[in-house]
Amino acid sequence: MVGARRAARPSLRRSRAFPVTVVLVLIAAATTVLGAAAPAAAALPKGFTVVTALSGLTQPTAVRFAPNGRVFVAEKRGTIQMFDDLADTTPTQVADLRTDVNNVSDRGLLGLAVDPGFPDRPYLYALYTFDGPMGGASPLWGVAGQDNDPCPDAPAATSPGCVVSGKLTRLTLTGDSTTGQDLIHDWCQQYVTHTVGDVVFGADGALYVSGGDGASWGGVDYGQGGLPPNPCGDPPGEAGTAPTPPSAEGGALRAQDLRTREDPVSLDGTVVRVSPDTGLALRGNPSADEADANTQRIVAYGLRNPFRMTTRPGTDELWLAEVGWRSAEEVDRIRDPRARVRNFGWPCYEGTSQQEEYAAAGLAICAGLYGQGADTKPWFSYPRGVPLSGRDDCSTGPRSSISGIAFRSSAGSAYPASYDGALFFSDFSRNCIWIMRAGVDGLPDPSTVRSFVSDAAGPVDLQVSPQGELCYVDLVGGTVRRIVYGSAPA
DSSP states (O other): OOSOOTTOOOOOOOOSOOOOOOOOOSSOOSSOSSOOOOOOSOOOOTTEEEEEEEOSOSSEEEEEEOTTSOEEEEETTTEEEEESSTTOOSOEEEEEOTTTBOOSTTOSEEEEEEOTTTTTSOEEEEEEEESSOTTOOSOSSSOTTOSOOOOTTTTOSSSOOOOEEEEEEEEEEETTEEEEEEEEEEEEESSSSSOEEEEEEOTTSOEEEEEOOOOOSSSOOSSOOTTTTOTTOOTTSOTTSOOOTTTOOOGGGGGGGGGOTTSOOOOTTEEEEEOTTTOSBOTTOTTTTSSSHHHHHEEEEOOSOEEEEEEOTTSOOEEEEEOOSSSOEEEEEESOTTTOOEEOOTTTEETTEEOHHHHTTTOHHHHHHHHHTOOOOOSEEEOTTSOSSTTOOSOOOSOOOEEEEEEOOSTTOOSOGGGTTOEEEEETTTTEEEEEOBOTTSSBOGGGOEEEETTOOSEEEEEEOTTSOEEEEETTTTEEEEEEESSOOO
C-alpha cells in the first residue's frame, strides 16, 4: 500500500442492489451532476471545420497519440482502444480493466498517457477509480467484467455513497494485449465526484498525475459525512468518528493535507511528479528529501478537481484545468514544478478569493492559510452564467465545468501562424472550446480570450495531433473530433 491514511478502509457495506444509471457528466460543477447546457448556435473561425475522426466508442474520456502514429482512446468503463491512425475505423481493444475500475457518476478510467519512448518503451499509463480500498481487492461494489457498477445512494451530494480509491497503473503492450504494474494506489474517495484526474509527461520525462479531493460537491465537507462518519479515517480522529471544527482535516480539507505533516499525507487534491518506472518521487522534486513518500511526490496541492493537465511546448511548465465549485473555473500555471511546491488554496480559496462557506465554517486549516496569504492565484478564472469576453459566442448556462486544456505549436499544421502558442480550453457544461492567444512574451494572454468552437459536443479532453490539429473527445456521442483548417477531408 502506497501512502495510505490510517484506518483507510471503507466503512460501508453493499446492503442492497442499486439500479445503474449512467451519469454522463464526468466533471460535475458545483450544483449538479446531471446534464449539460444547451449548445449555442454553431460558430467557428473562418476556414475551420469540425470533422468526426473516430466514432462508435463507449463513453471515451481521453485520446493520446503515440510517436509511431497509433492512437489510443480510454473509455470510462475501463477499456482502452487502439487505432492504427485517425483514419482507422476498426479499433483493437488492448486493455480491459473493468473489474478494477469503479464506473459510477464521475468515476472511471479518466487519465491516459503513452510513453514518449513508444514503441521501444511499449507502455501506457492508466489512471482510474479503483473499485476497492487502498491496498484492497476489487471489485468491492461492482461485478467483474461489467461496464457499470452499483453504488448505494449515488450520486447524491451528501449521501454515504461507496468509498473507493484511485490507482495509477503502467500497462505493457505486447502485440494486441497488455499486462499491468501498479505504480501508485492512493486517493481515498468518499463521494462519487472529484475523483482521479489526468496523467501527462513533462519535457524532462517526468510523469505528472493529478487527483481530486474525493469530497462532496453539494456542501461544505470536512469529513463529517458517511455511515459511519469519516470513512477515509481523516485526522484528528479515527474512521467512524466525525471530525468537528476547528480541528477537522477531512473531506475537501484533504487538499490541504500537506500542511499538516504530523499525520499521514494523502494525494487527494494534488499534482505529483513521479518516475514512470516506479511511481516514486523523482530526484529534483521540491520535497525529495522528506521522509514521507507522498510528500516527496507532491508538486502542487490545494486543488478541488484538477481534471486535465498539459505542458507548454518548449518549457517545463505544467498547466491545469481545475473544476470549480460556487464561483470559478480555473486555468492554473505551475511555472517550474521542481522549484517549489505550490498551494492553490482549495477549499479555503476558490478562484482569486476566499471561499465564503469554508471561511465561515471556523476551520483552523483555512484560518492559518488566510493568515499567511500564501495561495497561488489562477492564471485565468471565469464564473458560470456570464460570457468570458465580448467575443464569446458560447452558451452561458447555469453551470460550468472546465474539461480540457491544450497548447498548439507551429509544427506540422495548416493552422494560421497567429495560432502558434495559443492555449485552448474547453467546458463540458457549456459545450464550448475557447482560445487564448499567445502574448508578446509567448504566454497565453487572458485579454485575448474568445470562443473557438461554440457548439462543441460534450468535450472532456483536448489534444493536439501529430499533424498539429486540435482534437477533442466527445464523451456523450462516443467520438473523437478533429478541428481542421482549409478543405475538410472527404
